[in-house]
Amino acid sequence: MRQKNQTGYLYIMPWIIGFFVFTVIPLGFAFYIGLTKWDTFNTPEFVGLGNYVSLFKDEDFLKALWVTIRFGLISVPLGIATSLLIACLVNTKIKGVNLFRTALYLPAVVSGVSISLLWKWILDQDFGLINMILSKFGIGPFGWLTNPDLVLPSYLMIVVWGAGGGMLTYLAGLQDIPSHLYEAADIDGANLFHKFKNITLPILTPVIFYNLVMGIVGAMRKFSDAYIIGGADNEGRFFMVYLYENAFKYFKMGYATAMGWVLFVIILALTLIVFRSSSAWVYYESEVKKKSKKGK
Amino acid sequence: MKFWKSTLSLIMVLSLSAMLMSACGSNSNESKNKDASGTNTAVAEKVKLKVTTWAGADELKEFEDLVNKLNADSDEYSIEVQSIPSDYYQKLQTMIAGNQAPDFMWLSQEYVPQYESMGVLASLDEPLAKADFNQDDYFPGALDVGKYDNQLVALPWISQPYVLYYNQDMFDKAGVNAPDGTWTWDDFIEAGKKLTTDGQWGALINNMPLPMFLWSYGGDVFDKDGNITLDSPESMKGLEMYQKIAQSGVVPARSQADSMGGADMFKTGKVAMFIGGAGDDFEKTSNFKVGMSLPPKGSEEVTFSWIGVTAMSKKTKNPEVAAKALNDMTKAIHQWKVVSPTKTGFDEITKIRPEKEYAVDTIRKASEVARGFNNQPKQAELDAAIWDKLVQPLEKGEDIQKTVDTTIAKFNEILK
Amino acid sequence: MFTSNMKSRRKWRNIFLYFFLTLFSVATLLPLIWMISTSLKSGDVIFEMPPRFLPDGFNWNNYSRAIEEINFFVLFKNTTIITLLQMLSNVFVSALVAYGFARFDFRWKTFWFMLMLSTIMIPGEVTMIPVFIAFSKIGWVDSIKPLVIPGFFGGSPVFIFLLRQFFLSMPKELEESAVIDGANSFKIFYRIFLPLSIPALITIGIFSFQGSWNDLLGPLIYLNSTDKFTLTLGLSMFKGMMKVEWGPLMAGSIMALLPVLVVFFIAQRHFVEGVKLSGIKG
Numbered sequence: 002m003r004q005k006n007q008t009g010y011l012y013i014m015p016w017i018i019g020f021f022v023f024t025v026i027p028l029g030f031a032f033y034i035g036l037t038k039w040d041t042f043n044t045p046e047f048v049g050l051g052n053y054v055s056l057f058k059d060e061d062f063l064k065a066l067w068v069t070i071r072f073g074l075i076s077v078p079l080g081i082a083t084s085l086l087i088a089c090l091v092n093t094k095i096k097g098v099n100l101f102r103t104a105l106y107l108p109a110v111v112s113g114v115s116i117s118l119l120w121k122w123i124l125d126q127d128f129g130l131i132n133m134i135l136s137k138f139g140i141g142p143f144g145w146l147t148n149p150d151l152v153l154p155s156y157l158m159i160v161v162w163g164a165g166g167g168m169l170t171y172l173a174g175l176q177d178i179p180s181h182l183y184e185a186a187d188i189d190g191a192n193l194f195h196k197f198k199n200i201t202l203p204i205l206t207p208v209i210f211y212n213l214v215m216g217i218v219g220a221m222r223k224f225s226d227a228y229i230i231g232g233a234d235n236e237g238r239f240f241m242v243y244l245y246e247n248a249f250k251y252f253k254m255g256y257a258t259a260m261g262w263v264l265f266v267i268i269l270a271l272t273l274i275v276f277r278s279s280s281a282w283v284y285y286e287s288e289v290k291k292k293s294k295k296g297k
Numbered sequence: 298m299k300f301w302k303s304t305l306s307l308i309m310v311l312s313l314s315a316m317l318m319s320a321c322g323s324n325s326n327e328s329k330n331k332d333a334s335g336t337n338t339a340v341a342e343k344v345k346l347k348v349t350t351w352a353g354a355d356e357l358k359e360f361e362d363l364v365n366k367l368n369a370d371s372d373e374y375s376i377e378v379q380s381i382p383s384d385y386y387q388k389l390q391t392m393i394a395g396n397q398a399p400d401f402m403w404l405s406q407e408y409v410p411q412y413e414s415m416g417v418l419a420s421l422d423e424p425l426a427k428a429d430f431n432q433d434d435y436f437p438g439a440l441d442v443g444k445y446d447n448q449l450v451a452l453p454w455i456s457q458p459y460v461l462y463y464n465q466d467m468f469d470k471a472g473v474n475a476p477d478g479t480w481t482w483d484d485f486i487e488a489g490k491k492l493t494t495d496g497q498w499g500a501l502i503n504n505m506p507l508p509m510f511l512w513s514y515g516g517d518v519f520d521k522d523g524n525i526t527l528d529s530p531e532s533m534k535g536l537e538m539y540q541k542i543a544q545s546g547v548v549p550a551r552s553q554a555d556s557m558g559g560a561d562m563f564k565t566g567k568v569a570m571f572i573g574g575a576g577d578d579f580e581k582t583s584n585f586k587v588g589m590s591l592p593p594k595g596s597e598e599v600t601f602s603w604i605g606v607t608a609m610s611k612k613t614k615n616p617e618v619a620a621k622a623l624n625d626m627t628k629a630i631h632q633w634k635v636v637s638p639t640k641t642g643f644d645e646i647t648k649i650r651p652e653k654e655y656a657v658d659t660i661r662k663a664s665e666v667a668r669g670f671n672n673q674p675k676q677a678e679l680d681a682a683i684w685d686k687l688v689q690p691l692e693k694g695e696d697i698q699k700t701v702d703t704t705i706a707k708f709n710e711i712l713k
Numbered sequence: 714m715f716t717s718n719m720k721s722r723r724k725w726r727n728i729f730l731y732f733f734l735t736l737f738s739v740a741t742l743l744p745l746i747w748m749i750s751t752s753l754k755s756g757d758v759i760f761e762m763p764p765r766f767l768p769d770g771f772n773w774n775n776y777s778r779a780i781e782e783i784n785f786f787v788l789f790k791n792t793t794i795i796t797l798l799q800m801l802s803n804v805f806v807s808a809l810v811a812y813g814f815a816r817f818d819f820r821w822k823t824f825w826f827m828l829m830l831s832t833i834m835i836p837g838e839v840t841m842i843p844v845f846i847a848f849s850k851i852g853w854v855d856s857i858k859p860l861v862i863p864g865f866f867g868g869s870p871v872f873i874f875l876l877r878q879f880f881l882s883m884p885k886e887l888e889e890s891a892v893i894d895g896a897n898s899f900k901i902f903y904r905i906f907l908p909l910s911i912p913a914l915i916t917i918g919i920f921s922f923q924g925s926w927n928d929l930l931g932p933l934i935y936l937n938s939t940d941k942f943t944l945t946l947g948l949s950m951f952k953g954m955m956k957v958e959w960g961p962l963m964a965g966s967i968m969a970l971l972p973v974l975v976v977f978f979i980a981q982r983h984f985v986e987g988v989k990l991s992g993i994k995g
Contacts, residue, residue, distance in 0.1 A: 012813025015806050019866025027843035041394040042415045102981050104738035110973050111744050119744050127553050147552050172984045173912035207878040218833055248838055249387045250677045261839030268834040285881040353950030354782040380939050383949035394842045395849040
């Protein structure tokens with residue numbers, strides 16, 4: 002029974018308090034800063050929408066936006082699919098699965114500067130590991146980071162490599178699937194693919210939905226490794242890298258803040274689209290009516 | 298309502314425990330600070346000063362020791378060292394924006410005009426005049442980067458002039474005469490050609506700042522007054538030479554040099570000549586005989602120097618005492634860091650780094666002709682433009698006049 | 714006949730599984746192997762080209778340097794305190810808020826939820842200086858307060874979102890039967906929802922632990938005194954502006970990494986195929 006009264010407010014109250022105490026003021030401040038020229042040290046100078054107007058005339062900005070969106074369009078589905086696949090593979094009772102899980106989860110644990118530096122070496126044209134292996138088969142060498150066309154594939158490679166870090170949420174979601182459903186399917190003679198499509202996937206949709214939204218946020222805000230790895234022709238200069246440069250290298254905080262708000266609007270728009278679409282494909286057990294409609 | 302009570306109490310307990318924990322943390326620290334200053338309780342009026350540094354690990358401890366010694370000797374000030382171990386400038390910027398500016402800050406030379414023009418730095422001219430400050434002791438090129446807007450705003454504590462290191466073994470093997478300090482860039486290419494064989498190169502220039510070639514022929518990117526001089530005939534000569542060397546085949550491609558690290562290529566015997574800071578540790582870390590000479594020249598004898606400075610915040614409460622402390626601290630660093638930007642500090646080099654003794658005269662000469670950039674308030678943006686529009690196209694062999702024109706157009710866009 | 718068919722199918726499945734998992738694990742283990750190898754190399758052979766994967770000997774010196782030069786154990790303690798406090802708030806407060814969003818209808822619910830999600834979408838770089846100014850006005854800089862206290866007011870939006878997804882996927886009958894038994898909503902929350910979402914809680918626990926443990930920017934901005942530093946800050950000291958001390962850096966990183974790996978290894982054992990919930994549905 003859903004309670005129609007306002008009890009829910011009691012539960013979300015800590016967040017509402019926190020929002021008003023810690024978040025509202027800085028956000029309001031940031032909104033104002035987006036309308037100013039500010040070197041972070043002196044009084045901001047009001048310029049109205051000037052920052053936003055110059056943003057869309059700024060070639061570097063448009064390039065960074067394009068690089069980021071293109072990366073997001075490919076990397077989000079790719080990351081979700083790979084993480085899901087890995088989660089399914091390690092959700093079995095085979096021997097040593099604990100060790101495999103830990104090994105696959107490593108990319109999430111050892112993140113940071115040293116890993117980015119390691120990737121820079123792996124992708125290196127002359128001494129890199131990948132070209133070293135490829136040369137054994139007589140292929141290459143490829144300029145992974147020096148050839149502008151290969152920069153995006155290089156970053157996608159890193160996404161696939163790090164997909165183990167995303168397996169955890171799926172793994173948790175897989176625990177919600179009662180084993181009797183699979184047993185019943187076994188008796189019906191369903192093959193692996195059918196079991197995945199008809200049992201696993203629908204129950205995982207809430208988690209996939211979560212990862213889709215967070216994937217969009219993460220891809221649009223990609224920063225750390227890109228800042229170190231870079232890439233030829235500014236193909237590795239993502240939105241946040243350019244924002245960071247403006248905020249903390251060029252002391253153009255007003256401009257950077259305006260970029261932040263543009264990014265916010267883009268992510269929000271994408272998220273709203275995803276939320277709108279969710280009633281068509283996300284399946285929540287608590288909403289029983291939809292269950293019968295879908296007939297799964 | 299029972300639920301509300303339990304929720305509330307849960308939150309209370311959680312946040313209380315958090316506060317308690319953090320309070321404990323700060324309490325223990327306060328008492329520690331008291332302990333540290335407890336030795337000087339008699340002179341409680343000491344001016345408290347703070348210096349931010351990027352020094353890490355052992356270097357930080359050495360710096361702290363040095364500062365503690367100064368504090369013990371002085372009854373006017375007490376300096377506290379604050380380590381910023383990562384993203385130095387981002388944290389510094391945030392601190393200043395939050396009105397928590399340190400009294401002193403280490404800066405790399407490029408940042409001096411930027412910080413000065415934003416009103417962060419205090420002028421040192423007046424307060425230093427009252428301190429025991431000897432301007433003439435500094436090598437002029439080093440002190441120049443501490444000046445902006447006709448005033449001194451920062452004191453250099455290190456100035457590493459670039460010198461030409463060479464691998465004596467490789468020279469002997471190729472039968473090439475070692476550089477004697479009189480070389481021109483053409484001699485440099487000539488020797489490089491003889492030293493370049495399969496898998497090894499004569500020299501490396503990717504780590505060198507481009508303006509050094511311009512200075513070599515009397516040009517510069519900007520002149521002292523901030524006018525663009527990139528297209529002057531002297532500057533063009535320098536750019537021509539840069540492109541000539543980059544395309545001569547005696548230097549590895551940038552991608553190769555970057556992936557291995559220029560210094561490491563020299564260390565491992567992949568290149569025979571390397572132009573780098575006089576304080577580099579090749580003598581200790583390489584297994585061949587290392588030689589050193591002045592860098593090659595064009596029409597002028599000049600070299601680049603990597604210069605670190607300490608600047609003083611405008612917000613410091615007692616500028617007079619602070620300037621005194623800054624002067625003392627800077628002098629003390631001159632006894633510690635190699636290479637010192639002062640003539641008196643210079644001689645320390647043989648004590649601190651005995652392995653450099655063989656080249657002391659070369660390093661001294663280099664220090665005398667060394668200089669930093671004519672930095673501009675928007676130096677970071679300008680540097681990005683130089684890299685994007687000038688260095689990379691030049692190395693690809695594009696037309697010099699054309700790249701200069703696009704670079705200047707970008708400069709004007711940034712500076713408008 | 715039927716069983717032997719099943720058996721061989723299972724056998725082939727396992728062979729495929731092992732092959733794929735091994736292949737993938739080799740790739741993900743690579744950085745760790747490289748870190749270990751680098752941590753054992755002596756100063757001068759760290760950069761050889763082409764790089765050597767195996768160290769030239771066992772140079773334990775790097776480990777003692779990492780411990781001595783940065784006060785490893787003090788930093789370890791500091792990091793542990795911050796991490797545990799953040800984990801506490803992230804797991805429990807987030808669960809509370811997520812429960813509110815998932816299992817109740819109230820006015821403006823969608824508005825509040827989208828507002829909460831919006832706060833994830835604004836880059837932290839943009840609000841960093843305003844937030845710092847605010848915290849320095851109330852004198853919280855150079856203490857762990859700005860790092861741990863906000864978490865107790867609302868947990869973390871990312872984790873609230875994740876838990877909401879899990880709470881939403883629990884059948885309605887859970888509450889209905891409990892309400893008939895006379896339980897109030899908070900009792901339902903901690904007696905039914907929390908125990909049933911242990912995998913999800915463990916997930917955010919791991920995320921939170923590892924996020925706080927590896928966080929660099931938060932401690933960097935808010936902590937000034939060296940004796941309050943965290944491990945990531947201490948380790949950064951080996952990454953100088955002029956040169957990187959790879960040996961001690963990697964040695965320290967490995968020692969800092971171990972707790973996270975141990976926590977993960979222990980926690981992930983709770984993800985066991987199909988033992989959960991099978992009883993509840995019936």
